[in-house]
Structure formats: C-alpha cells, structure tokens
Amino acid sequence: MPKAIRIHAHGGPEVLTYEDADPGRPGAGQVLIRHTAIGLNFIDVYHRSGLYPPPGGFPLIPGGEAAGVVLSVGADVDWLKAGDRIAYAVNVGAYAEQRVIAADRVVKVPDGISDEQAAGMMLKGMTAEYLLRRTFKVKAGDTILFHAAAGGVGLILGQWAKHLGVTVIGTASSADKIELAKAHGFDHVINY
Incomplete structure (x- = not known):
C-alpha cells in the first residue's frame, strides 16, 4: 500500500502522520503518478499550522508541487503514457508516494532537468511568470x-x-x- 503524510488537525510538525493512502485508479482525464521528488513550500507550513485553512478540510495531504513517473492513464488521456516523467503544481496532495491527478495539470519533464529540480521549481516558476508577465509585463x-x-x-x-x-x-x-x-x-x- 502506498504511503502519504497527512495532517488531521492544526499544530506543529508533530501533527504530521505517515499513513497508508490508496490513491485509487485514474478516471477519465486523469493520471496515476508515482512521486520521485516533492517540493517544500511555506504554504505547506501555513496549512499545517492553521494560518491558512486546509483546502477541503481535514484530513489533508499537504504539498503543492512534485515530480514523478506516470504509472497509468485514464480514458481520454492520449498525450501521456506509463513511464513519462512529469511535474506539476496544484493546491495540495503531493506528500504522497502515489496520487491521481488531472492530466491537464501536469507537464512533461525534459531530459537535462532532474526530478528534484522539476519538483522544486514549478510553483516558484509560476510565481515568477505571474510577476514578470501578468502583474507588470x-x-x-x-x-x-x-x-x-x-x-x-x-x-x-x-x-x-x-x-x-x-x-x-x-x-x-x-x-x-x-x-x-x-x-x-x-x-x-x-x-x-
């Protein structure tokens, strides 16, 4: 059974629990991913500590960005296949060995970029893009x-x-x- 880190209540690091977490199977438009690296961000601490409410409530699997390998794809996913290296930045759920996620939320990771680099730059890169190209071009x-x-x-x-x-x-x-x-x-x- 794959594992995940969950929180069931606000608090310090002691509220992080390591638990079984069945990701399920991908439905239409989804992919099942095995994580190889996850990004750590202050917002993860904010969700845990209570500064920000947990999206969707408790229990919560924190983490907003990761990289990994596609294990399987659901119906209507024709641009990804098992074995593809991907990365993503979403709201929560990355502190898990495996997860199901919407295929349109992931990007393929090119050769020359490590999984650790991809996992750690997605949210930061999107923030930089927002500041340089949208807030003030x-x-x-x-x-x-x-x-x-x-x-x-x-x-x-x-x-x-x-x-x-x-x-x-x-x-x-x-x-x-x-x-x-x-x-x-x-x-x-x-x-x-």
Whole structure:
C-alpha cells in the first residue's frame, strides 16, 4: 500500500502522520503518478499550522508541487503514457508516494532537468511568470526591484528578467546571498 503524510488537525510538525493512502485508479482525464521528488513550500507550513485553512478540510495531504513517473492513464488521456516523467503544481496532495491527478495539470519533464529540480521549481516558476508577465509585463529597458533576491522565486525571476533585457535590482540579507543573486541575473543587490 502506498504511503502519504497527512495532517488531521492544526499544530506543529508533530501533527504530521505517515499513513497508508490508496490513491485509487485514474478516471477519465486523469493520471496515476508515482512521486520521485516533492517540493517544500511555506504554504505547506501555513496549512499545517492553521494560518491558512486546509483546502477541503481535514484530513489533508499537504504539498503543492512534485515530480514523478506516470504509472497509468485514464480514458481520454492520449498525450501521456506509463513511464513519462512529469511535474506539476496544484493546491495540495503531493506528500504522497502515489496520487491521481488531472492530466491537464501536469507537464512533461525534459531530459537535462532532474526530478528534484522539476519538483522544486514549478510553483516558484509560476510565481515568477505571474510577476514578470501578468502583474507588470516587463520589457527590455525596464528596471525592477525584487525583495528576497536569493530565494527560490528570486533566483528564477532574476535570470528571466535579465534574459528579457531588464535591469534587475534585488535585496538580500547576507554577503553569500548577494553573491548568489548576482550569479542569477541581478545587476545590483542591496544588503539589508
């Protein structure tokens, strides 16, 4: 039986339980995935601690992003097959060995990107895309300021913005983080 980490009530790390979790079989438009890596995000802590309500209530399998291998596909899924490497970012449910998920929520992982990289960058990459292309569509010649330049979103955003021809200013809290941000596209970094 596959296992998952669940929470049944708000609290500290002690409320995380390791339990049997039958993912079921994929229905129409769904895939069954075996996870090989999961991403960890602060929102997982927020769901556990009670800062954010658990989507769908308790019990909850936390985790919003992961990578893995397709085990089987449901009806009407013709672009994925067993053995395909995939990654996704959704609301919750990634802290499991296996899960069923809508096929339209996953992307294929290309060669050259590890499962760990894919699992850890999906939500952060979507956040960077939202900031650079939707909140304010940056273009060559723009100058932007980004706080927490050495964090996961910042490292992706810095490289992307630099590629777009943007002058990128960041903030960071240590000399090591400043150097990391500069190595990932930031032109100037302010040590706060």
